[in-house]
Structures are given as C-alpha cells and as structure tokens.
Amino acid sequence: MDSRAASGGMARRTFLTASLSGIAAVALSSCTWPPPEPTPTRAATPSPIPGVPKPTAMERSRWADDPFARGAFSFDAVGSTPELREALGEPVSDRLVFAGEACSTDAPGTLQGARDSGLRAAAHVMRPGSPGERVAVIGAGVAGLTAARELLDAGYEVIVLEARDRIGGRVDTVEDPSGDGTAEFGAMFIGDDAGLELALTAAGVDVRPTPDSTLVRTLDGTAVEPSDAGWQAIAAAQAWAQGSSEDVSLATALATSGVLPLPDEPAADGTTPADWLRHSLASGVEPATGALPTTVSAQRFDAARAEASVAFVTGALSDWLTSLAEPLEVVLSSAVVRIAYDDERVGLRFDSGESLSADRAVVTVPLGVLQTDTIAFEPALPLLHQRAVATLGMGVVDTVRMRFDEAFWRSPAPATARPGDEPAEPPVFLSTVGGVPAVGLWIDVGVASGTGEPVLVGLIAAEQARRLEQVSDREFREAVLPGLAPFATAAG
Numbered sequence: 404m405d406s407r408a409a410s411g412g413m414a415r416r417t418f419l420t421a422s423l424s425g426i427a428a429v430a431l432s433s434c435t436w437p438p439p440e441p442t443p444t445r446a447a448t449p450s451p452i453p454g455v456p457k458p459t460a461m462e463r464s465r466w467a468d469d470p471f472a473r474g475a476f477s478f479d480a481v482g483s484t485p486e487l488r489e490a491l492g493e494p495v496s497d498r499l500v501f502a503g504e505a506c507s508t509d510a511p512g513t514l515q516g517a518r519d520s521g522l523r524a525a526a527h528v529m530r531p532g533s534p535g536e537r538v539a540v541i542g543a544g545v546a547g548l549t550a551a552r553e554l555l556d557a558g559y560e561v562i563v564l565e566a567r568d569r570i571g572g573r574v575d576t577v578e579d580p581s582g583d584g585t586a587e588f589g590a591m592f593i594g595d596d597a598g599l600e601l602a603l604t605a606a607g608v609d610v611r612p613t614p615d616s617t618l619v620r621t622l623d624g625t626a627v628e629p630s631d632a633g634w635q636a637i638a639a640a641q642a643w644a645q646g647s648s649e650d651v652s653l654a655t656a657l658a659t660s661g662v663l664p665l666p667d668e669p670a671a672d673g674t675t676p677a678d679w680l681r682h683s684l685a686s687g688v689e690p691a692t693g694a695l696p697t698t699v700s701a702q703r704f705d706a707a708r709a710e711a712s713v714a715f716v717t718g719a720l721s722d723w724l725t726s727l728a729e730p731l732e733v734v735l736s737s738a739v740v741r742i743a744y745d746d747e748r749v750g751l752r753f754d755s756g757e758s759l760s761a762d763r764a765v766v767t768v769p770l771g772v773l774q775t776d777t778i779a780f781e782p783a784l785p786l787l788h789q790r791a792v793a794t795l796g797m798g799v800v801d802t803v804r805m806r807f808d809e810a811f812w813r814s815p816a817p818a819t820a821r822p823g824d825e826p827a828e829p830p831v832f833l834s835t836v837g838g839v840p841a842v843g844l845w846i847d848v849g850v851a852s853g854t855g856e857p858v859l860v861g862l863i864a865a866e867q868a869r870r871l872e873q874v875s876d877r878e879f880r881e882a883v884l885p886g887l888a889p890f891a892t893a894a895g
C-alpha cells in the first residue's frame with residue numbers, strides 16, 4: 404500500500420488536509436478543465452444526518468477573514484520558484500529584512516520554516532549591524548519572536564511590534580472551552596526537524612509521534628484499502644509539466660498531459676481511479692497548499708514533502724512563544740501601516756498615528772498581509788521583492804473543533820489492517836472517498852493526543868474555507884456534519 408495515498412498526503416501535511424472543492428470534483432468526473440462554477444452549497448446529505456449526533460461544542464477558525472493573516476500559509480502558485488522565496492528574505496538597503504514562513508525554501512508554510520526564517524533574518528541584521536543598535540521586529544509570531552530573541556541575545560536593543568492583542572500569530576492556542584486542556588486553531592503538528600523539536604522541548608511543550616493511520620470509507624460507510632491511482636496520476640501530470648519551460652497549474656497539467664481520462668472501471672470495492680484522484684487532491688494537494696489545483700504550480704507542488712513524519716503537539720504551542728517573548732519588549736495592539744526606509748534608518752507609523760524610528764527592522768507579517776495594501780513601503784520595495792509577493796500564493800485552511808458525547812466514529816480496526824492484525828489504537832485520520840465532503844480530513848484528537856477524549860478536528864481548504872467562513876454556525880454544521888455520516892453508519 405502506498406502510505407501517501409493511504410494517508411491522503413498524510414504525515415506532515417495531514418494537518419492541512421481539507422476537502423476537494425466542488426470545482427475540482429466536477430472537473431475530474433467529467434475530465435475537463437476549466438470546470439464549471441461551483442454550486443453555492445454542498446451539504447452532501449440533508450440534515451438531520453442519520454447517525455451523526457450534534458456536537459456538544461464547536462469552535463472554528465477564520466484565517467482568510469483575519470486581517471493580520473489573510474490566509475493560513477503560503478503555497479507555490481503557478482510561476483513560483485524557490486528563488487522568489489529566497490529573494491523575499493533578502494535584505495533591502497541593509498535596513499529592512501523580511502522573515503516568515505513564506506521566506507523559507509526548505510519548509511514553507513510550517514513552524515519550522517517560520518523559525519528558520521527568523522534565524523536567517525537575525526543573521527542578515529547582524530552582518531552589517533552592531534550590538535547596541537535598535538531593531539524593530541514587526542510581528543510576534545514564530546519568525547518575529549525567533550529573530551527578536553537572537554538579536555536580543557546578541558546585544559541588540561529590540562522592540563517587537565504586534566498588531567494583535569496577543570502574541571503567536573498563526574499559532575493560536577486557546578483554553579479549550581469545552582474541555583480541560585488547550586486547543587490549537589493554527590499549527591498543531593510538527594515535521595521532522597531536530598531544531599524545532601529541541602526548541603519545543605526546552606519550552607516544555609510535549610509532542611507525541613503520530614502513527615500513519617488513516618481510515619478511508621466510501622459514502623455508504625464501507626472501509627476501503629486506499630489506492631495510489633490518484634497520486635500516480637498527479638505524478639504523471641507533474642512529470643509532463645516539468646518537461647515544459649513554462650509552468651502551468653496542476654489542473655491544466657492533468658487535463659492536457661494525457662493523464663485524463665482515468666479509467667472509470669470500478670474496483671471490487673466500487674471505487675474508481677477518478678475517485679482516488681479526487682481523494683488525493685482533497686487530502687494531499689489542497690491541504691498542502693490551501694488552494695485549488697487550478698492555482699497550484701504543477702512544476703513545484705512537492706508531494707514528497709507531504710510524506711515527512713509528524714508529531715502531534717500535545718502541549719500548548721503558546722508556551723513556546725511565551726518563553727521566547729519573556730525577556731523581550733513586545734508592544735501589542737500596534738498595527739504598522741507605513742514603513743519608510745533609507746540607507747540610514749527605518750521609520751514606522753502605526754494605525755494609532757504614532758511613529759517610531761529604528762536602525763533596522765525585521766518585517767514578519769504574513770504574505771497574505773503583504774499582498775494587501777495594509778502596509779505602505781516608502782520607497783516601494785525592490786522589484787524582485789514585489790514579484791515574490793505577487794507570485795507566491797497564500798492558501799486558506801480552516802480548522803473546526805467538535806466535541807461529542809462519545810466517539811461514535813472510532814473504529815476498532817483501520818482499513819489498512821490485514822486479517823489477524825491487531826492495531827494498537829484507532830486511526831488518527833479519517834477521510835471519505837467517492838464524495839465531496841466539506842471537510843476532507845478529520846483528525847481524531849483524542850487518539851492523536853492519547854487522551855481518548857471524543858473530539859474531532861476537521862480541516863477545510865481553499866474556496867470551501869473562504870465560503871464557510873461567511874456562514875452562520877448552524878449553516879456551517881449543516882455543511883460539515885454530513886461528511887461524518889459514513890463513520891456513523893460504518894460497515895466493515
């Protein structure tokens with residue numbers, strides 16, 4: 404069995420998985436691109452949903468709507484290159500340095516990438532700078548606090564300026580309103596990075612290895628052995644695209660490379676290769692990017708990165724950020740609206756009208772914010788920086804956390820178990836094949852954390868996430884809960 408297909412682009416990127424949009428589903432079933440417009444609502448089955456109880460508590464994120472994020476993380480849109488990410492992190496006039504996950508070439512879109520970029524930015528400041536200089540760090544997320552701590556420890560006078568009334572940025576740890584511990588509404592898994600793990604351990608943040616255990620069910624609740632037909636089709640389309648001088652979207656590559664149409668002959672379990680392509684897009688490509696296949700670069704999408712091993716953060720990620728921030732001067736609720744720079748100084752203006760001057764500045768606001776006109780740069784940024792901001796994509800992934808009276812979805816044995824196998828614990832990841840649910844992947848938090856609590860986190864990506872951010876909680880539940888029906892009426 405292909406673990407990537409089994410896990411749906413699992414491992415490190417599992418956390419990012421969300422549903423395949425109606426757009427892609429329609430397109431792939433008809434094997435044509437571009438697809439027709441999506442229908443406005445996609446509740447798969449009418450409410451009330453057979454066997455699916457109402458959650459006793461529900462909380463959700465709205466990252467696209469968040470003015471200080473404008474999305475979840477960056478992705479390689481058509482035309483993106485690692486050189487553009489690299490260029491974004493290059494100093495401007497030796498006075499301004501950009502950092503943040505979007506500047507990472509090795510691990511964009513992750514905690515690791517954000518941390519690495521913060522370390523790199525601090526090194527960029529220190530090269531021309533001298534201890535004692537005043538450095539303004541804009542943004543108190545992972546990148547900003549990492550850079551600020553490096554600079555403080557090296558003897559710089561550092562001030563961190565944060566628009567929100569809290570630190571952490573896209574690390575959003577809250578007291579679990581319906582339970583005992585804490586809940587993460589941003590990052591919740593870590594990849595295979597010793598530096599990050601050490602940093603978390605030093606801050607007392609525990610992680611727990613995540614078994615690559617996924618249960619895939621068809622819409623009627625039958626557990627099925629995942630097929631790698633979808634990933635094979637994507638790999639073939641990418642190979643075709645990589646042979647061309649001009650980048651295209653994954654959707655275009657699939658449509659024009661000759662990969663489609665996939666055979667429509669159902670296997671013994673009733674699934675077809677086209678079903679598995681939908682599944683791979685929904686649980687691999689969209690979660691890894693927060694974007695539709697129509698915008699993702701066919702040359703750059705990195706399926707291999709989706710396979711790195713993961714650990715689930717069982718502690719509170721905010722403890723790490725708090726420990727980083729402890730000795731720092733952090734000014735909250737101060738949104739920077741203007742950054743003026745020359746060869747000598749950097750001047751900042753805030754939304755309050757106040758201003759501040761520093762020798763140098765590290766700018767860590769998310770790519771999504773840079774893509775708006777929230778912050779005016781004077782003079783305008785160099786063309787390469789502008790090109791990077793315009794070309795890289797900002798994806799959207801939202802989380803919904805639902806607590807139930809009991810874990811009705813928990814299955815005694817994953818589909819991947821062979822006869823006679825006794826799995827140690829139930830699967831962490833749940834997904835369906837053959838349908839278009841709003842949530843492409845559910846994470847059983849009770850299993851991932853080892854607490855056993857009846858809590859699921861669902862991940863919603865791309866246009867689906869943007870749309871559902873705008874609806875009421877009742878409409879949201881109606882759109883999302885039908886996706887759990889196969890786990891409530893499970894067969895096998």
Ligand SMILES: Cc1cc2nc3c(=O)[nH]c(=O)nc-3n(C[C@H](O)[C@H](O)[C@H](O)COP(=O)(O)OP(=O)(O)OC[C@H]3O[C@@H](n4cnc5c(N)ncnc54)[C@H](O)[C@@H]3O)c2cc1C
Binds near residue numbers: 464544739
């Ligand atoms: C739903 C979701 C799930 C994720 N899951 C994972 C995961 O499991 N594992 C993983 O490794 N990564 C995950 N990520 C990605 C990870 O959270 C980010 O890559 C990382 O936190 C980004 O850190 P950063 O410092 O680059 O940016 P941020 O954390 O966004 O920090 C930037 C800061 O700048 C501030 N700011 C914005 N505008 C202004 C302004 N005008 N003035 C002053 N301050 C401003 C923001 O408020 C913010 O605090 C996830 C992200 C999301 C949203």
